[in-house]
Amino acid sequence: MNDILNTSLMHPREQVALVMTRIYRRGLTTTSGGNISVMDANGDIWISPSAVDKGSLQPSDIVCIRKDGTIEGLHKPSSEFPFHRAIYAIRPDIKAIIHAHPPALVSFSIARTIPDTNILSQARQVCGAIGYAEYELPGSEALGAKIASEFTRGYKAVIMENHGTVVGGDDLMDAFQRFETLEFSARTILYGKAVGTPAYLKDSDVDAFEAQLPEPLPEMKVAEYPSDEREKRSEICKIVHRACTQGLMFSSYGTISVRWRDNDFLITPTDVSRWDLKPEDIVQIRNGEREPGKMPSRTTYLHQEIYRKHPEINSIIITQSPYLMAFSVTGASFNVRTIPESWIFLQDVHTLDFGTQFAGRPEIPDLVSKNNPAVLIKNDCVIVTGNKLLQTFDYLEVAEFSAKSLVMCAPIGAMVPISNEQVEELRKAFLKG
Incomplete structure (x- = not known):
């Protein structure tokens, strides 16, 4: 699959397959792990399937759950669909969701803590504040309720206790940038601890960086x-x-x-x-x-x-x-x-x-x-x-x-x-x- 495309013009099933391929190739999920969904303008949800190899996912594998609950596709939808549905229900601004088990974020998940995105100058801007959802059975309505509860607080990224992470976005590219940046921040902290003690920027440092940027050059x-x-x-x-x-x-x-x-x-x-x-x-x-x-x-x-x-x-x-x-x-x-x-x-x-x-x-x-x-x-x-x-x-x-x-x-x-x-x-x- 060509992953250098104008994603804004792509069908939701192509977007989901493309981003899942990127995540898999970067070693941020496993063959069986993770799921991605997009809600389209009609209110239909396009989601990655259950039990299909993430390393060879094709647009034709993506499942559609219509607004009326009808399921269309070659496979069953991801077993984690309940929390996707719950997030969309309470956050109409979110149109795409990524859930995966990237190694660095799982490290924070199993240590039951949250990475501080003030580790890098732009990470706070991209990721925002990070929520934390306590453990519930994967695929359960209870897990969906826990995660949705965190999203009601305005978060667009949530660490899932002993599980992984889930991020939302205005569209799938926005969600992918947040997912990738959050995992990168987590890796930076972990690698930093191997050679020293990570130091974090104050909010005022980040604000100062934003404030000093010059006006755009004339056209x-x-x-x-x-x-x-x-x-x-x-x-x-x-x-x-x-x-x-x-x-x-x-x-x-x-x-x-x-x-x-x-x-x-x-x-x-x-x-x-x-x-x-x-x-x-x-x-x-x-x-x-x-x-x-x-x-x-x-x-x-x-x-x-x-x-x-x-x-x-x-x-x-x-x-x-x-x-x-x-x-x-x-x-x-x-x-x-x-x-x-x-x-x-x-x-x-x-x-x-x-x-x-x-x-x-x-x-x-x-x-x-x-x-x-x-x-x-x-x-x-x-x-x-x-x-x-x-x-x-x-x-x-x-x-x-x-x-x-x-x-x-x-x-x-x-x-x-x-x-x-x-x-x-x-x-x-x-x-x-």
Whole structure:
């Protein structure tokens, strides 16, 4: 199934099958676990079936429960349908529901606690407050009542005691972004605990971040789309989709830009799911103006300043990847002197305080360079730069692999880095000139 489609134009059965496929491929549910539903404009509910392989789900497998209770489809509807029906009944603003057992959120579920989404700057905005539903028999009306009771309080995401999680949304893409972001927040906390003590943002920190974002760039009168510009759009989309598949980006977060000509560049938009990004969504920035009718990433100002100061930098990736964020939220030393490749590509990665990414601050543009291609921002992101986009993405992968190795090393013993003498040897052999 092609999972790079305009989901707003898809039939509900196609949406359910597509999102379930994404969730399964990302390892966020099992062959038999989880269920997804969408309520359409007629009040009919389209839901994933019971006892059908989630790894090969097709649109034809999706079951429809009509508003009058009539069931249509090749299979039985999910056994968890009662709580889907209960949520829709009490929350008319919710039009899509995802329930699954993603590993990190199950960890919180069985520890009977809730992940604090103030671990990352945008997670609170995407997830909102998180509810908690006490245990009841799966598939029972009692479970439906417990979950629905939490949704009456205004929550759109609920941890289910010893079970998993359920999230709702204005549509299925909204629900998927909330689900993916909540699981990512949970993983960040858990991985962070392996290397240090996670620190959380105050609400005032998140509000300050939102308040400092600059006004959108003015619109250009006419955009031009020569062949070299269109080629870069396709290149950006391919890397974004690869990053989503590999867990290096997710629906609600991740920005890529590529220098086009001089200090003009192309950048990913805001408020478009990264999974569904298309070349026509990319925003052209030319002479300090944005392409008409489009809203570029809210970090455009930072990309502008980096390109202006560094003619050797031609691409930038800003994202959140789970193991790098473990170091971002703890402030633990991200020592890339693990294997030769990591140090050669990244050299020493600095961690800057939350707030240094704010508009007008010079620290990041002053710090990144050919010899310092990556920087971590506490409780926010990793920024990676490079000469070509594929090289920049490679740097990101190397950084994430290095961070993963350090997290996995923590239970074994202290990391023993490459020595200063060995680093100097690498410098002379690989960084000449």
